Amino acid sequence: xxxxxxxxxxxxxxxxxxxxxxxxxxxxxxxxxxxxxxxxxxxxxxxxxxxxxxxxxxxxxxxxxxxxxxxxxxxxxxxxxxxxxxxxxxxxxxxxxxxxxxxxxxxxxxxxxxxxxxxxxxxxxxxxxxxxxxxxxxxxxxxxxxxxxxxxxxxxxxxxxxxxxxxxxxxxxxxxxxxxxxxxxxxxxxxxxxxxxxxxxxxxxxxxxxxxxxxxxxxxxxxxxxxxxxxxxxxxxxxxxxxxxxxxxxxxxxxxxxxxxxxxxxxxxxxxxxxxxxxxxxxxxxxxxxxxxxxxxxxxxxxxxxxxxxxxxxxxxxxxxxxxxxxxxxxxxxxxxxxxxxxxxxxxxxxxxxxxxxxxxxxxxxxxxxxxxxxxxxxxxxxxxxxxxxxxxxxxxxxxxxxxxxxxxxxxxxxxxxxxxxxxxxxxxxx
Ligand code: ADP
Numbered sequence: 283x284x285x286x287x288x289x290x291x292x293x294x295x296x297x298x299x300x301x302x303x304x305x306x307x308x309x310x311x312x313x314x315x316x317x318x319x320x321x322x323x324x325x326x327x328x329x330x331x332x333x334x335x336x337x338x339x340x341x342x343x344x345x346x347x348x349x350x351x352x353x354x355x356x357x358x359x360x361x362x363x364x365x366x367x368x369x370x371x372x373x374x375x376x377x378x379x380x381x382x383x384x385x386x387x388x389x390x391x392x393x394x395x396x397x398x399x400x401x402x403x404x405x406x407x408x409x410x411x412x413x414x415x416x417x418x419x420x421x422x423x424x425x426x427x428x429x430x431x432x433x434x435x436x437x438x439x440x441x442x443x444x445x446x447x448x449x450x451x452x453x454x455x456x457x458x459x460x461x462x463x464x465x466x467x468x469x470x471x472x473x474x475x476x477x478x479x480x481x482x483x484x485x486x487x488x489x490x491x492x493x494x495x496x497x498x499x500x501x502x503x504x505x506x507x508x509x510x511x512x513x514x515x516x517x518x519x520x521x522x523x524x525x526x527x528x529x530x531x532x533x534x535x536x537x538x539x540x541x542x543x544x545x546x547x548x549x550x551x552x553x554x555x556x557x558x559x560x561x562x563x564x565x566x567x568x569x570x571x572x573x574x575x576x577x578x579x580x581x582x583x584x585x586x587x588x589x590x591x592x593x594x595x596x597x598x599x600x601x602x603x604x605x606x607x608x609x610x611x612x613x614x615x616x617x618x619x620x621x622x623x624x625x626x627x628x629x630x631x632x633x634x635x636x637x638x639x640x641x642x643x644x645x646x647x648x649x650x651x652x653x654x655x656x657x658x659x660x661x662x663x664x665x666x667x668x669x670x671x672x673x674x675x676x677x678x679x680x681x682x683x684x685x686x687x688x689x690x691x692x693x694x695x696x697x698x699x700x701x702x703x704x705x706x707x708x709x710x711x712x713x
Contacts, residue, residue: 288356398469493549551681582620609675618643642699
């Protein structure tokens with residue numbers, strides 16, 4: 283690298299100074315003294331310049347650059363260039379932050395930025411509207427201390443980035459809010475809150491409609507089933523030609539009753555109309571009971587066995603849990619050949635406990651797996667109807683598990699069998 287002109291000038295200055303001092307020293311016969319004097323003067327000058335530099339660096343905006351030439355001029359102009367560059371970057375960043383804050387402020391969704399300890403650093407207008415936050419009062423406060431709703435407090439405390447919370451808008455029971463947490467930066471957390479009142483109301487209308495229709499259909503169906511039973515028992519209808527139609531009518535009426543019962547159960551599960559007090563459920567006894575019951579489903583039933591490896595019990599609604607397990611086992615039995623196996627398992631996996639229904643039957647093609655928990659979704663509708671399936675079994679399982687804060691995992695391969703794995707969190711376990 284070429285030395286800068288300032289450096290060259292400075293070198294020449296030293297050389298000239300020393301040559302001048304040597305010359306005067308030679309004339310006066312005191313070379314060492316004059317050289318020492320010259321070096322002392324040079325050092326003093328540089329000390330003075332260093333002092334000016336440090337004063338100038340303290341507040342560069344206050345004075346203009348004090349020296350414009352030589353090595354010191356170079357140093358000053360380079361520092362000034364770096365400063366200008368820095369200032370430009372800073373103002374660009376400030377503009378970006380302003381733009382970002384303005385755009386987030388305009389969002390219809392609430393956003394609250396919190397530090398690693400959950401204290402509020404910033405929030406937008408929608409957050410103050412939806413959560414009732416007030417800038418002057420709430421900045422710096424731990425967010426979870428601001429709500430009286432225990433659901434929100436527990437959600438914020440849990441700091442789970444996967445779960446969503448749907449709850450009432452604080453102080454306004456007629457509006458619904460969906461909240462989620464997202465991590466960002468160095469341990470900071472962003473809370474996003476969305477007004478989902480409209481979706482909630484539409485869901486409620488749909489749920490109520492299905493529940494009402496099912497309810498209304500129940501009574502006429504009971505009457506029709508009663509008449510069919512009477513006709514089947516009546517000797518005057520013992521005509522062979524009537525036997526088959528009456529049998530089919532009874533079968534179809536039973537199927538409709540089954541669908542209606544499942545729809546009503548689903549509506550209750552969705553509406554959260556479940557027992558408030560949770561029981562202590564003996565999972566091992568429940569699985570043995572379901573296994574015994576399901577062996578009678580088919581004359582050529584596959585082998586059904588239980589593998590119990592956990593002593594833990596579940597805190598939950600025994601009826602609901604039993605109906606979920608029955609649905610899983612009935613499916614497994616119907617999709618497994620007579621020489622196959624269905625295994626009901628209960629085991630611990632670290633903090634969680636897992637209830638699994640596994641079969642080595644026909645399995646499910648990958649494209650169906652994401653959809654089979656939807657209502658009325660069947661891989662083969664003809665076959666499902668033939669065996670009295672309603673297409674609602676797995677939807678019920680999903681809702682029961684959701685109510686118990688459990689997760690459903692489905693692993694399956696055609697011709698290799700299926701695994702329905704239900705993972706229960708520690709909060710639902712005893713022992
Ligand atoms: P269905 O009343 O038809 O059984 P479900 O909701 O219980 O309704 O199940 C949906 C679909 O998922 C079934 O129609 C079936 O095709 C598929 N399925 C469920 N469990 C199994 C299983 N163990 N093996 C293979 N397919 C299954």
